[in-house]
Structure formats: structure tokens, C-alpha cells
Amino acid sequence: MVSRKLAFGLGVFVQALGLAKGDVTVYYAPGQNPLQATGSAAAAAASYTGVAAYNPTTLTPPPNFPIQLVQGGVPGLSMQIPGHFFGFSVEMSVVDQICDTFINVPFLNLIANLVARSGQFMIRVGGNTQETAAVIYDTIANGRVMEKNLTGVSNPTQTPPLLITPGYLALLGNISSLINVNWILGVPFYTPPNFQLDIVELGQQYLGEHLIGIQVGNEPDFYVDHGHRSPGYGPQDYVNEFGELVSAMNNPANSVNQHLLIGPNVDQGWNLQDVWNTGFADTYNNNLAALAVERYPTDNCFAQFGTGTPRDPQSLFPTYLTHQSAQDMASPYPASTAFAQTKGKPFYMMETNTASCGGFAGISDVFGAALWGVDYAMTMAYNNFSGIMFHFGGHNVFYNVPPPTNQSDFHQYTVGPIYYSAIVVAEAIGPSNTSQVQDLGANNGDPNTPAYAIYENGQPVRVLLVNFIDDPSGNSDVTSGISIGGGQTGLPGTTPASVKVKYLRASSVSQKGNYTWAGQTWGTQFSSDGRPVGDEQITTINCDQGNNVCNIPVYAPSVALVFLSDAAQTENAGEPSTTYATTARTKMYNTATVDPAVLATSNGAKQMSSKLASTSKGSASAAQGIRAQLPGLGVVLFVAFGGLGLLGRGW
Known part of the structure; x- marks a missing residue:
């Protein structure tokens, strides 16, 4: 009887399923419907009249x-592509976050992975904040190498003027003494002819042969929009000011290498051909180490700063998941990369990423961005770029960054998708400097x-x-x-x-x-x-x-x-990546430690009681009042922190 009831129940359930008439619509992002994308086809559904759970319809496998x-x-084929083709661009104002004054060990390890695959690595330090940077020779509080004037912000991106010390450039030089990193430095260019050349003078002093370029102007085609030049400022004005910088560098008092300059570093505000038509590349041929541009596929400035056009990340996401995105990014440049080859100059994409003004949550920080970064970089190599530098800002962006500075004592780096792109492209191109794509x-x-x-x-x-x-x-x-x-x-x-x-x-x-x-x-x-x-x-x-x-x-x-x-x-x-110990410096607070001799002879009941207090240096805590009630907490802390790998490690 039990089996008959079960059979009857199942029959009613199946019949009920067969009577269901609701339609189900499955939505895919544009271009992401797997049936459309692969051309697969289904067998005729009309030939089956049973319930959906047992439908025998099969799909044609994607084609080989x-x-x-x-x-x-x-x-x-492309021209020969250098092994260090894929580089990073770091906003000048956040070097202390990414590298740290001490030189963060995770940063060294991450770059060492790339150098092992490409032989060397290229980092540009600049961006909007390069334009208002100035060197001071006094010390800054707490031993910092840089200070921001947050009361003097400008640009739609609220760029603060910077004060940097010689230690800032020494930091970069110390990195290159450990890993084969070459640098491009931005020179302030807002107030010609009164150029601040201390940055490049100190760059030469501390970086030596690892200083491979000096960027002159950051998106000068947007200077008018950003309020840094008068209306009407155009390509010829930029070229004239470039000449003023060359003259300033020729002054014996400056002792600056004027043969490392890189321009015009424009985005899409000017037609590049208008720049070439000024005679820029010929007039300053002896001064130019490379020609360069900057470009992002879009921006997120409205969400970040309330300027520009609102963007919907959900509707934009599918546009990154197609080869068309890379082709669109490369399409303005074939004539200019060919022009650069006739002048014997490398041609760089000096700054780029998924979107300016920090990128998008859900786009810039997901696996799709890693695929996009690989495809984009390989497309630019195919289109005869000599290098492409993906931009990293501070903690207010969606690119991969170190932990926020007030967490850096116990958190480590967040490695985002573009780093994976860098690893893949480094291995694809290889270190031979003869690869053609x-x-x-x-x-x-x-x-x-x-x-x-x-x-x-x-x-x-x-x-x-x-x-x-x-x-x-x-x-x-x-x-x-x-x-x-x-x-x-x-x-x-x-x-x-x-x-x-x-x-x-x-x-x-x-x-x-x-x-x-x-x-x-x-x-x-x-x-x-x-x-x-x-x-x-x-x-x-x-x-x-x-x-x-x-x-x-x-x-x-x-x-x-x-x-x-x-x-x-x-x-x-490549050679095995050099790794750097996480115990490079000893921490004197925010640590969990116990005397081994005490631990060996104690059950933890009382020997740690005098140590329990606040985790913040110099402060007290209500924890002092509960020591007697929780005498074993010392060992609990020891086991917990030791198990997390924090015991005895310094960051």
C-alpha cells in the first residue's frame, strides 16, 4: 500500500508539472549568450512533449x-616587442601606499615575479599629481617622504599639490638596487617657464641608469578643461612650452639630462596628427627618448567626483568582454606607431586601465578585467606599441592595492586582475626582445x-x-x-x-x-x-x-x-623569483608574543595576565579589568594569532 500511495503521489506531481504554463525568460548580457556566441543550435523542442526536467534536447558542441x-x-607581424612591454603606472601621490617608505615586502615579491619572466620591469611615476609636485629638503613629520596639500586641490579629480623629499627618489633607487626596475618620472609642467627641475635632478642622482624617461606634461590636451591653461591652448602651444623646458634643462646650473624626454602624452582631446604636423618629433628628436599617449576606454568621474557623465557599470560590463574593446582602443594609433618607427622612437601607452577616475566596482576588480587586460595588451603589441602601463592609484580606486595604511600591520596586499594580466603577457611575449605578435x-x-x-x-x-x-x-x-x-x-x-x-x-x-x-x-x-x-x-x-x-x-x-x-x-x-622575508623589520607593538621559557612551564593561567591590555600602543583598555576573570586568555591569543601566521612576523 505504501508503494501504491507513493506512485500515486508522484503521478499527481508529474501531472501538475505538465499543467504548468508559465514561461521562463533567461537574460544574458549582450554578446554573452553562449548559444549566440558559439553558433550552437538545439534540436526541435516540439518533438518532445514531456516535462522539462527530462527533455532530451542536446546542443551542438562549439566548433573546433x-x-x-x-x-x-x-x-x-608586429615589430619586435620588448620583454618588459607590460608595465605599471603609479600615481605620484600614492607611491608611499604602494611601495611604502620602508619598501613593502609584498611589493618586492610581486615585481620580482614579473622581472623573472621579462628580465626587467618598467614603472612610470606620474599622473595628474606630477604637475604640482615640488621638492623640499626639510624633513616631514613621522619620517614620511611626501606630504599632500589637501587645501589646494585642483582638477575635476581633486588633485592635491605634493611636497616630496629627496627620500622619495631614494626610495625608488633602493627598489632598483634590489630588483631590475626602470622608471619614468613626471616633471611638473603647470607653470612654464618656471619649471621645478629638482625632481629629475634627484631622479638622475638616485636612479642612475634606471631612469629611462622624463614625462613632459600629463594630458596637456585637457589643461584647458582642468583650468591650467587659457582657452585656445593647442598643440603648438604645448610644443613651444616643451622647447622652454629643453632650454631650462640646457642651463648648466640644472645639470639635467635633456635627452630622456617623453611627449606629447595626450589623450583624445587633440588629433595626434595635429601634434606631428607641428614638427615636434623632428625639432626635438635629440631630446626625445620616446613618444607617448594616454587613454582609457571610459571614465567613472561622475560617481567619484560628481563631474562628467553618469555611467552604469552593469550595462558597461559586457563591453569589456569582447575583442572589440581592444580593437577600439588601438584604432586611433596605427598611423602614429608607424610614424614613431620612422623616427626611431618607442611609442608608449603611458597611462591606461579599465576606466579613469578609479575604475568601476564589479568591472575593474573582477576576472573579466584580467581577460580584458590580456587581450588589450596583446592588441597594442600587435599594433606596434613598445610598452603599455596600467595605472594604479591609491585606496580610493578599484584597482589592486596594498591594504589601507592603518591596516598594513596585519593585512597584506590585495592582488587584482590586472596583475594576472601582467604575468600572462610577460610569459606570452617572453624576455628575448625579439618577439613579434x-x-x-x-x-x-x-x-x-x-x-x-x-x-x-x-x-x-x-x-x-x-x-x-x-x-x-x-x-x-x-x-x-x-x-x-x-x-x-x-x-x-x-x-x-x-x-x-x-x-x-x-x-x-x-x-x-x-x-x-x-x-x-x-x-x-x-x-x-x-x-x-x-x-x-x-x-x-x-x-x-x-x-x-x-x-x-x-x-x-x-x-x-x-x-x-x-x-x-x-x-x-626565467630564473626563480627572488623572494623577500616578511620579517624584514622587527615590530615592537601590535604583536602577540610570549616568552618560550614561560610557555614551557605554564598552563597559561597567570603568566600572561600582566600583558593583557589594549592592542593600540600607549593606550589602556577595559580588558585590564577582566584579567582575573579570564586567566587563560593569554594562551588563547597566542594560539589564535600563531595559527593565523601573524606571530613573530613583521610588516
Whole structure:
């Protein structure tokens, strides 16, 4: 009887399900519908009349798109790209937050990871705050190397004038003494001809050969909008003022190297061709170390500062998850990068990121930004940029940053998505300085699955594949069939017996933190000391040499970096990253310690009672009054803090 009742109940339940008539609509962000993105099709639903839970409809797997590579004489390659192509831009006013006066150990470890892959690293220190910086030779309270005049803020971004000491430049020099970091410094340019040249003089003194550029002007095409020049200020005015700076540097009293200058550093306010038409590059050819621009895809200034146009991050998010974004960012510049090559000058993207004015929550700090950063950087390399520097501000932005300064004693760094982009691109381009990049237009130009080939000395060595689609089901995973020679090339097939692949992965484009690169991660918020956690996982994929193809799965979402030979992979492995101990300095407060001799002979009941008080130096606490009531709390604190890895460590 029990079984009959159960059967009857199930029958009624199924019948009720069959009577349900409600429609369900599934919404996808534009360009992110996995069926649309892959061209998959479903079987005719009308052929099945049962309930949805048992519908046998299947989807056509995403296509296996071919990538045909050839050896030697490949048309359409970029120029040779330097290994340190991917760099960082640090706002001049926040160097003390990112590096710290002491030099934060996590910062050293993070940069060491990149130097191990690229041989050297490039950091620009500047931005809006470079324009009003001045050197003072007096000390600043609490041993700081910099002070902000918050009563004199300007610009829509509320930029404060800076006072910096020689110790500021010494800090950068000390970093370069530990790691092979090269610097570009911004020189104040707001009040010509009264230039403040102390910054570059001290830069030369403390940085030496590691000073590779001096940025002249930060977005001068916006000077009028920011109230720093009179209406009508244009390209010729900038070029004239550039000449005034060169003259000031030629003054023997200054002793400044005037051959390291970088300009014009404009955004989209002027037509670049109008700048070149002034004769700028020819007139100052001997003074120019490089030509440069700055650009962001959009801004978040309204939310941050109440200026400009309101932006909706939710509607903007899908625009970052397509190759079209990178192509749009590169589209204004092919003529200018070609022009720079005729002048023998590098061409830099001096400052960029997901959005100016600090980026967007939910865009700048999620895995989608890591995919975007990889695709964007590789597109700029393909378009003959010599370097691209992703900008990092302070704690009021959504880019990756160290912990807030009042938490730096017990929290560590938050490593955001763009750092992962830097690691991937460093390995893709490699340290040889001979790499050439080709946008393959793969998968019939599908903007969801861009792909790049990297050549060295005419030979394909690596392939980088991106899948922007957000679909954890696996239905939007794609497979790339990579072939070398053979087919319609007229050349013999030379596909290797196997290849190695590293994956950049996360569960979703919206995931915050804990991404993995070849199985290793830099963790979540406040968790990284700069060293990757976990064992490296490099996937070996056997190829079908009979059919001259290596089938590479590219998960949705992910990046796959394919090494076509063992040499191509070991070249990019570099030397082991130098790591720096987290006990570099001894802390005298905000620590949990106990005398080992006391611990060995005590159950913790009373020996720590005289130590229990406030965690703030110099203050008292109501905790003193409860010592007698909680005599064992000392050991509890010891175990808790020791278990968290805080005991005996100094930050």
C-alpha cells in the first residue's frame, strides 16, 4: 500500500508539472549568450512533449576552430616587442601606499615575479599629481617622504599639490638596487617657464641608469578643461612650452639630462596628427627618448567626483568582454606607431586601465578585467606599441592595492586582475626582445575568442587564446586546432608531438580574487605577500601528428597560453623569483608574543595576565579589568594569532 500511495503521489506531481504554463525568460548580457556566441543550435523542442526536467534536447558542441601557423616570412607581424612591454603606472601621490617608505615586502615579491619572466620591469611615476609636485629638503613629520596639500586641490579629480623629499627618489633607487626596475618620472609642467627641475635632478642622482624617461606634461590636451591653461591652448602651444623646458634643462646650473624626454602624452582631446604636423618629433628628436599617449576606454568621474557623465557599470560590463574593446582602443594609433618607427622612437601607452577616475566596482576588480587586460595588451603589441602601463592609484580606486595604511600591520596586499594580466603577457611575449605578435582573427573573427601567435626569429613559438564567454556549464568551451605548416601552406607539417599549456582561470568573469595561473594564485583580499600559492600545473597535450594538429581546449572563461616547444616554455620560466622575508623589520607593538621559557612551564593561567591590555600602543583598555576573570586568555591569543601566521612576523 505504501508503494501504491507513493506512485500515486508522484503521478499527481508529474501531472501538475505538465499543467504548468508559465514561461521562463533567461537574460544574458549582450554578446554573452553562449548559444549566440558559439553558433550552437538545439534540436526541435516540439518533438518532445514531456516535462522539462527530462527533455532530451542536446546542443551542438562549439566548433573546433583551426589556427594555421607557418614558419618564416610571415606577413602582418608586429615589430619586435620588448620583454618588459607590460608595465605599471603609479600615481605620484600614492607611491608611499604602494611601495611604502620602508619598501613593502609584498611589493618586492610581486615585481620580482614579473622581472623573472621579462628580465626587467618598467614603472612610470606620474599622473595628474606630477604637475604640482615640488621638492623640499626639510624633513616631514613621522619620517614620511611626501606630504599632500589637501587645501589646494585642483582638477575635476581633486588633485592635491605634493611636497616630496629627496627620500622619495631614494626610495625608488633602493627598489632598483634590489630588483631590475626602470622608471619614468613626471616633471611638473603647470607653470612654464618656471619649471621645478629638482625632481629629475634627484631622479638622475638616485636612479642612475634606471631612469629611462622624463614625462613632459600629463594630458596637456585637457589643461584647458582642468583650468591650467587659457582657452585656445593647442598643440603648438604645448610644443613651444616643451622647447622652454629643453632650454631650462640646457642651463648648466640644472645639470639635467635633456635627452630622456617623453611627449606629447595626450589623450583624445587633440588629433595626434595635429601634434606631428607641428614638427615636434623632428625639432626635438635629440631630446626625445620616446613618444607617448594616454587613454582609457571610459571614465567613472561622475560617481567619484560628481563631474562628467553618469555611467552604469552593469550595462558597461559586457563591453569589456569582447575583442572589440581592444580593437577600439588601438584604432586611433596605427598611423602614429608607424610614424614613431620612422623616427626611431618607442611609442608608449603611458597611462591606461579599465576606466579613469578609479575604475568601476564589479568591472575593474573582477576576472573579466584580467581577460580584458590580456587581450588589450596583446592588441597594442600587435599594433606596434613598445610598452603599455596600467595605472594604479591609491585606496580610493578599484584597482589592486596594498591594504589601507592603518591596516598594513596585519593585512597584506590585495592582488587584482590586472596583475594576472601582467604575468600572462610577460610569459606570452617572453624576455628575448625579439618577439613579434600577430592577431590571428581566429574563429572567423569571433570577438568572444581572440587569438594571437607569437613569433621569434620567424618561427612560431607560442599561441595565446582567450575565451570571454561566461558559461560554467562547459557548453561554451571551445577547442582550437593548431597546425604548423601543412594544409594549404604548401609546406611540410611540423606540428610537434606535444605542447604545454598554462591556463588563467576563474569560475566566472564576475569572480573577485582567487584566480589561478597554471594552478597558482595570489589569493583574495588582504591575503598576498606577493608570492604565488599552490603548485604550478602545466598541462601537456599530445598532438595528432598524423593529421598535423594540436587540439587545445579553451575553457569559458579563460586564457590559454600554448608553448609550441619545451624551449619556448623554459625561456619564459626565467630564473626563480627572488623572494623577500616578511620579517624584514622587527615590530615592537601590535604583536602577540610570549616568552618560550614561560610557555614551557605554564598552563597559561597567570603568566600572561600582566600583558593583557589594549592592542593600540600607549593606550589602556577595559580588558585590564577582566584579567582575573579570564586567566587563560593569554594562551588563547597566542594560539589564535600563531595559527593565523601573524606571530613573530613583521610588516
